[in-house]
Amino acid sequence: QVQLVESGGGSVQAGGSLRLSCAGSGYVDISSCMGWFRQAPGKEREGVACIYTAVGSTYYADSVKGRFTISRDNTKNTLSLQMSSLTPEDTAMYYCAASFSGLWSLLRPRDFSYWGQGTQVTVSS
Numbered sequence: 295q296v297q298l299v300e301s302g303g304g305s306v307q308a309g310g311s312l313r314l315s316c317a318g319s320g321y322v323d324i325s326s327c328m329g330w331f332r333q334a335p336g337k338e339r340e341g342v343a344c345i346y347t348a349v350g351s352t353y354y355a356d357s358v359k360g361r362f363t364i365s366r367d368n369t370k371n372t373l374s375l376q377m378s379s380l381t382p383e384d385t386a387m388y389y390c391a392a393s394f395s396g397l398w399s400l401l402r403p404r405d406f407s408y409w410g411q412g413t414q415v416t417v418s419s
Contacts, residue, residue: 296320296408298390303413310380310417316373316390316410327398328366328373329353329406332386332415341401342388343375353399357383380417387412 302314314330322328329344343364344353352364363376373390389412396405 296322296392298392298408298410300388300390300410300413303388303415305416305418306380308381308417308419311376311378312380312415314375314377314388314390314413314415318371318373318390318392322371322392322408323368325394327393327396327406329391329393329398329401330364330373330375331389331391331401331403331406332384333389333412334386337386339389339403341403344393344398344401345373346398351398353401355401377415380415382417382419384415385417386415388415 297319299317327344327346330342331339332342333339345364345366361379365374390410391406392408393406
C-alpha cells in the first residue's frame with residue numbers, strides 16, 4: 295500500500311515562494327510518476343507537474359512552467375515542488391499523487407491511483 299503525506303503549505307504574498315514536500319511510503323519506485331495536483335474551491339482538480347525518474351522526464355502545466363520546479367529524491371522517497379513568483383491564482387489545495395501507468399504528460403488525475411490528503415497554499419495580493 296502506498297501512502298503519501300504532504301507538508302510545506304502555507305500563506306504567502308504574491309510574488310513569494312513556497313516549497314512543498316511529499317513523503318512516500320510503500321512501493322513507490324522509479325517506475326512510477328509522482329506528481330502534484332491542485333484544486334481550488336469550485337474548480338476541478340488539475341495537474342501541476344509530474345516527474346518520471348526512470349527516464350528523467352518532467353511534465354508541467356503551462357500555467358506553472360518557468361515558475362515551479364518538481365524534484366524527487368528516490369533514496370529518501372520524497373517529492374518536492376518549489377514554487378516561485380506565486381500569484382493569487384495559485385491558491386488551492388495541493389495534492390501529492392503517484393501513478394504506475396498512464397499518459398503522464400497529460401497530467402490527468404484519473405491516471406493517478408494514490409493520493410495524499412493535501413496541503414493548503416494561499417497567495418494573497
